[in-house]
Amino acid sequence: MAGSPVPELDESLRLAADEIGAVAAGRVALREPLAPFTSFRVGGPAGVLVEPRDEKDLEVAGAVVARLGLDVLILGRGTNVLIGDHGFPGVVIRIGKGFEWIRAAGEDGVEAGGGANLPQVANWARRRSLAGMEFSVAIPATVGGGVAMNAGAHGSSLSEVLESARVCYLNEGRTLELSVDELQMGYRRTALGPGRLVCSARFRLQPGEPAEIAARMEKYRSHRSETQPSEAPNAGSTFRNPPGQSAGSLIEAAGLKGYRVAGAEVSGKHANFFFARPGALAQDVFDLMVFVQSEVQKAFGVTLIPEVRIIGFFEGADALRTSA
Numbered sequence: 001m002a003g004s005p006v007p008e009l010d011e012s013l014r015l016a017a018d019e020i021g022a023v024a025a026g027r028v029a030l031r032e033p034l035a036p037f038t039s040f041r042v043g044g045p046a047g048v049l050v051e052p053r054d055e056k057d058l059e060v061a062g063a064v065v066a067r068l069g070l071d072v073l074i075l076g077r078g079t080n081v082l083i084g085d086h087g088f089p090g091v092v093i094r095i096g097k098g099f100e101w102i103r104a105a106g107e108d109g110v111e112a113g114g115g116a117n118l119p120q121v122a123n124w125a126r127r128r129s130l131a132g133m134e135f136s137v138a139i140p141a142t143v144g145g146g147v148a149m150n151a152g153a154h155g156s157s158l159s160e161v162l163e164s165a166r167v168c169y170l171n172e173g174r175t176l177e178l179s180v181d182e183l184q185m186g187y188r189r190t191a192l193g194p195g196r197l198v199c200s201a202r203f204r205l206q207p208g209e210p211a212e213i214a215a216r217m218e219k220y221r222s223h224r225s226e227t228q229p230s231e232a233p234n235a236g237s238t239f240r241n242p243p244g245q246s247a248g249s250l251i252e253a254a255g256l257k258g259y260r261v262a263g264a265e266v267s268g269k270h271a272n273f274f275f276a277r278p279g280a281l282a283q284d285v286f287d288l289m290v291f292v293q294s295e296v297q298k299a300f301g302v303t304l305i306p307e308v309r310i311i312g313f314f315e316g317a318d319a320l321r322t323s324a
């Protein structure tokens with residue numbers, strides 16, 4: 001979390017936009033609103049938004065960011081971020097077109113760009129009778145965001161099928177192929193720090209029976225539509241499950257289903273899903289997280305740690321505990 005609201009557009013951000021825009025093939029924009037690029041649909045603009053077309057664009061952006069000493073944020077599909085109402089006072093690199101490819105990696109593998117849609121990768125594997133990625137069929141992530149978060153569902157996570165990821169170290173101008181061990185993947189986490197961008201990932205799968213793969217996918221999809229709400233913008237699970245417990249059950253047991261702070265609301269269907277209702281501010285969602293965290297702490301002595309990544313400035317930022 002940054003310590004203060006975004007000031008007027010800094011001269012170094014203008015310079016960064018000019019320098020990156022002069023060379024990069026992808027789109028570069030100043031003060032681009034980020035809310036449409038997130039599933040919460042709230043939050044302010046990027047100082048500079050870069051949508052790289054290829055790895056060369058990343059090299060260019062990385063060199064400029066490093067020289068000017070700017071903060072950098074990597075964005076995939078924005079399904080696990082809460083960006084403050086003042087936005088992000090640095091360079092946002094949004095991975096999409098140019099990084100959306102999917103291809104075979106040997107007999108039983110698949111490789112995909114960091115911007116590829118995770119469910120599309122799972123479906124690509126199904127069409128080739130490759131099993132192992134069914135659990136990810138309804139996680140609305142990019143491959144890069146999924147690897148960075150070690151996304152998972154139904155008792156499995158990407159670290160179980162990931163072989164390696166190609167990671168671009170933006171500030172250092174180098175790219176390395178990292179194994180699961182090197183990525184230090186744990187429950188909804190990796191060791192990837194700021195400026196470490198997953199350009200692509202390679203998954204190792206096993207031959208499977210197409211009908212069985214499709215049946216498992218269907219079971220996971222229908223379980224999701226029965227248990228998860230979708231009527232308003234949200235970011236999936238707001239808090240991580242504490243060891244051996246369910247964050248949603250704790251929030252529900254604290255009597256907080258349907259609880260509202262201004263435009264933000266705890267879902268009445270699944271208490272770990274928080275909605276940003278029309279007109280909501282990111283600050284409302286943040287304040288709701290603070291309230292829920294403190295109520296669950298009071299009721300059960302358990303500190304819920306956010307799964308959603310909190311980005312930018314929030315009033316009362318210190319009131320939310322973000323790590324164990």
Ligand SMILES: Cc1cc2nc3c(=O)[nH]c(=O)nc-3n(C[C@H](O)[C@H](O)[C@H](O)COP(=O)(O)OP(=O)(O)OC[C@H]3O[C@@H](n4cnc5c(N)ncnc54)[C@H](O)[C@@H]3O)c2cc1C
Nearest residue numbers: 076077078079080141142144145146148151152197198236
């Ligand atoms: C309806 C709904 C259901 C969900 N269900 C699940 C679920 O079942 N399981 C689950 O694990 N999650 C779930 N999520 C959360 C979310 O989809 C995952 O955390 C996902 O991995 C985020 O991917 P993204 O591309 O949207 O990343 P973003 O939200 O854009 O970014 C998330 C984090 O990853 C970083 N990041 C993004 N792309 C890259 C990259 N290329 N390289 C390096 N870092 C990167 C960002 O900087 C940020 O810190 C759900 C979300 C929603 C809205």
